[in-house]
Amino acid sequence: MSGSMVTAEIALHWVAVGFYALSAVLYFVALTFGKERLHRYASSLTWVALAFHTAALGLRWAAAGRIPSYGRYETFSSLVWVAVVVFTALRLARPELEPLGAVVMPVSFLLIGFAVMASPELKSSPRSFSTYWLVIHVLFAKLTFGATLVGTGLGWLGVSQERRAARPIALAATGSAWDKLPPAPVLDELSCRFIGLGFLALAVMLISGSIWANLAWGSYWGWEPVETWSLIAWLVYGIYLHLRRSYGWRGRRAAWVASLGLALFLFALWGLGSVFDNQHSRYFQ
Amino acid sequence: MRWRNPKAPFSSVLRSRAFVLALLVVLAVLLAGRSVLPLRFWTSSLLAVLAALFLSLASCTAVQFRSAAARFASLSTSAASLALSCTTTLSWPASADLAQVLEQAAQLLRDFGYRPLPVPAPFTGLRAAKHTAGWWGSPVFHFGLLLLLLAAALISLTQTWGRTVLVEGETFTDRRVEYLVFRQGPWASFHPFRVKFRLDRVEATYRPDGQVEDFASAVTLLGQEGRAVAATSIAGGHPLRQGEVTVYRNVFGYAPVVRFAVQNSQERPAPLPFGPRPTLVVLDTLGLSGEGEKYTGSFVEPTSQKKVSFTFLPDYDSTAGRGMSKAPKRPTLLVTVGQDALARQGVLPLGQSLTLAGLSMDFLGYRRWASFTVVSCRGVSLLWAGFLLSLTGAALLYLLNPRWVQLTLSPEGQLCLQGGSRRAPQLLAEDLSRLAERLGARKPESEEGSS
Numbered sequence: 091m092s093g094s095m096v097t098a099e100i101a102l103h104w105v106a107v108g109f110y111a112l113s114a115v116l117y118f119v120a121l122t123f124g125k126e127r128l129h130r131y132a133s134s135l136t137w138v139a140l141a142f143h144t145a146a147l148g149l150r151w152a153a154a155g156r157i158p159s160y161g162r163y164e165t166f167s168s169l170v171w172v173a174v175v176v177f178t179a180l181r182l183a184r185p186e187l188e189p190l191g192a193v194v195m196p197v198s199f200l201l202i203g204f205a206v207m208a209s210p211e212l213k214s215s216p217r218s219f220s221t222y223w224l225v226i227h228v229l230f231a232k233l234t235f236g237a238t239l240v241g242t243g244l245g246w247l248g249v250s251q252e253r254r255a256a257r258p259i260a261l262a263a264t265g266s267a268w269d270k271l272p273p274a275p276v277l278d279e280l281s282c283r284f285i286g287l288g289f290l291a292l293a294v295m296l297i298s299g300s301i302w303a304n305l306a307w308g309s310y311w312g313w314e315p316v317e318t319w320s321l322i323a324w325l326v327y328g329i330y331l332h333l334r335r336s337y338g339w340r341g342r343r344a345a346w347v348a349s350l351g352l353a354l355f356l357f358a359l360w361g362l363g364s365v366f367d368n369q370h371s372r373y374f375q
Numbered sequence: 376m377r378w379r380n381p382k383a384p385f386s387s388v389l390r391s392r393a394f395v396l397a398l399l400v401v402l403a404v405l406l407a408g409r410s411v412l413p414l415r416f417w418t419s420s421l422l423a424v425l426a427a428l429f430l431s432l433a434s435c436t437a438v439q440f441r442s443a444a445a446r447f448a449s450l451s452t453s454a455a456s457l458a459l460s461c462t463t464t465l466s467w468p469a470s471a472d473l474a475q476v477l478e479q480a481a482q483l484l485r486d487f488g489y490r491p492l493p494v495p496a497p498f499t500g501l502r503a504a505k506h507t508a509g510w511w512g513s514p515v516f517h518f519g520l521l522l523l524l525l526a527a528a529l530i531s532l533t534q535t536w537g538r539t540v541l542v543e544g545e546t547f548t549d550r551r552v553e554y555l556v557f558r559q560g561p562w563a564s565f566h567p568f569r570v571k572f573r574l575d576r577v578e579a580t581y582r583p584d585g586q587v588e589d590f591a592s593a594v595t596l597l598g599q600e601g602r603a604v605a606a607t608s609i610a611g612g613h614p615l616r617q618g619e620v621t622v623y624r625n626v627f628g629y630a631p632v633v634r635f636a637v638q639n640s641q642e643r644p645a646p647l648p649f650g651p652r653p654t655l656v657v658l659d660t661l662g663l664s665g666e667g668e669k670y671t672g673s674f675v676e677p678t679s680q681k682k683v684s685f686t687f688l689p690d691y692d693s694t695a696g697r698g699m700s701k702a703p704k705r706p707t708l709l710v711t712v713g714q715d716a717l718a719r720q721g722v723l724p725l726g727q728s729l730t731l732a733g734l735s736m737d738f739l740g741y742r743r744w745a746s747f748t749v750v751s752c753r754g755v756s757l758l759w760a761g762f763l764l765s766l767t768g769a770a771l772l773y774l775l776n777p778r779w780v781q782l783t784l785s786p787e788g789q790l791c792l793q794g795g796s797r798r799a800p801q802l803l804a805e806d807l808s809r810l811a812e813r814l815g816a817r818k819p820e821s822e823e824g825s826s
Contacts, residue, residue, distance in 0.1 A: 221612050276801060279801060283773075286772075286773050287773065289769075290766075290769045290770070290773055293765065293766065293769060294766065297762050297766070301762075302612075305611075305612045305613075305614065306611050306612050306623070307623060307625075307748065308536075308614065308621065308623030308748040308750045309536075309748075309750075310530075310758070313409065315410075318406050318407075318409060319406075319407075321406060322403050322406050322407055325399055325402060325403040325406070326403060328399055329396065329399045329400060329403070332392070332395065332396055332399065333396070336392040336395075336396070337392065337396075
């Protein structure tokens with residue numbers, strides 16, 4: 091039973107990858123070449139991809155009997171799922187932010203592609219993993235990624251919008267997808283809100299992880315590389331918020347700091363496991 | 376150099392934006408450089424930065440609390456001077472009942488979640504504010520961080536931390552000599568005899584491929600006089616708590632029981648457990664994937680004074696010449712007697728005998744051992760308080776965007792809508808535009824600007 095579920099889940103994952111690829115291309119073309127009507131198709135494809143992806147993760151969850159976040163295959167697949175859900179919720183609330191798909195969908199496609207290239211073998215986790223602290227830890231890690239990816243994307247869209255607004259009218263194409271986007275200050279403010287959400291989620295992730303570590307190993311903090319680099323990513327987001335509040339950093343400079351935070355978070359999540367052997371690497375590799 | 380407050384230059388520096396930012400950057404860089412910097416330099420630098428951060432945080436938090444309290448107090452007085460921007464002016468026909476318009480506006484603002492504020496005496500209009508609890512977000516968040524730093528310091532100063540190893544059947548009585556590794560902070564007091572237990576069994580479960588799924592230690596709690604009090608289990612996520620002492624599980628391994636006999640000498644009668652004490656401990660090396668698990672250790676046989684090294688393979692495959700899984704299906708010892716060029720090697724399955732370099736060995740059986748981490752510390756409740764406060768503060772900061780509005784009625788029959796919000800000017804603009812729309816003015820004439 092579990093074997094056939096896993097086979098179906100792998101097939102569904104690959105179908106989702108295909109739709110993510112198409113959606114990413116359409117969003118990118120729509121924004122780059124100003125084909126605003128392509129957004130409708132890109133949006134539909136995203137819904138289809140998300141439906142297949144949800145079904146795949148649901149089957150995986152049922153087959154594994156635990157939250158699907160163990161090993162590279164599950165970790166990155168569920169990360170992408172949360173990021174796309176955050177993006178979808180945002181565009182439902184504010185349809186004018188549809189062009190953000192040109193940032194979120196290509197990154198999602200690359201990461202889910204990276205996930206499905208890993209072994210889909212169903213790994214059973216230790217019994218010590220069946221604690222709600224782990225579920226909180228994992229869910230907030232994913233929310234951190236979703237919020238910071240969307241926040242960083244909004245920041246860079248704001249930068250592009252600002253540059254476009256500064257161009258002479260003759261050079262700035264009208265009637266394009268860019269016209270649908272809110273003005274740069276609004277995008278910048280929204281970016282800050284999402285980075286703030288990511289900062290909060292990362293704090294919850296670190297705290298719940300340390301509580302779980304204490305229950306499992308008797309120590310809240312073990313100076314493990316993934317712990318340390320996640321804390322560094324959190325500090326970078328703290329610096330980002332202070333720079334905005336105290337020094338009024340906006341636009342390009344703020345977007346660079348947000349990108350640095352996202353890069354550090356992804357490095358902590360995956361890059362470190364490739365460099366150092368650590369407690370987390372067996373869950374991510 | 377110009378201080379913000381020349382009378383208190385020290386606190387000026389502590390609260391300066393540049394200083395706080397520099398501390399955060401230095402802290403991030405220090406954390407990133409942990410594996411490359413010399414440990415002593417890294418530790419002292421980290422402590423210095425954390426101490427400075429603590430002072431700075433304390434100073435900033437005090438100012439933030441004062442400022443939030445002052446804002447609250449000023450809002451509750453009619454003489455409050457509100458920072459206003461985002462002006463919209465609405466006008467009505469001369470026949471309109473403006474008092475009714477104002478009442479309608481007050482009701483609408485209440486529907487939008489605003490609460491009315493007192494207005495100055497000669498003022499014709501109304502004032503209202505929303506989500507002002509959000510002002511407490513930043514001070515509460517930073518206060519939570521302050522408690523976290525304080526708790527971390529208290530824990531490291533008062534903690535005792537030790538690791539012990541017990542073979543099945545052995546008893547732990549919390550004496551200092553029973554710890555293989557022991558650390559304690561400068562303010563810590565050791566806790567002898569607070570916890571006593573006997574390790575009855577180490578119970579492991581295995582996956583179908585023979586890898587360890589989980590393990591737990593069944594223990595019997597003993598009273599001070601050594602009598603059994605209760606039976607319990609120490610597992611991952613389920614430590615044993617006895618007062619302020621907590622016992623966490625660590626790892627488990629095997630202690631083979633081997634009988635040695637030196638050839639041409641009198642046979643040693645009793646089985647010698649190849650046991651868990653420092654020179655005898657069976658090291659857990661967590662075998663590589665596909666190789667199964669190995670446990671290695673070495674031992675100097677007292678009669679012959681020969682060094683004997685063992686590798687215990689729970690599931691040995693003689694064809695492949697290596698371990699296959701962690702489940703003890705074919706327990707086998709790989710034995711090396713002697714060192715370097717004179718070393719002799721052999722394979723010793725359970726229940727069999729082997730003679731190497733004049734040393735005869737019988738592999739009689741094996742027992743499991745488990746290691747435990749015994750911790751006691753003060754400051755955990757402070758840590759929890761810090762966690763909860765920082766999360767509450769962050770939630771207040773993120774979810775509540777304080778904003779306020781002021782509606783001024785002019786004798787010419789115009790209603791001037793103004794508002795202010797540092798954190799969410801967009802939300803304020805939306806509120807004002809909704810209010811203007813719902814009031815149904817004859818000619819809403821909008822103009823963005825600040826007054």
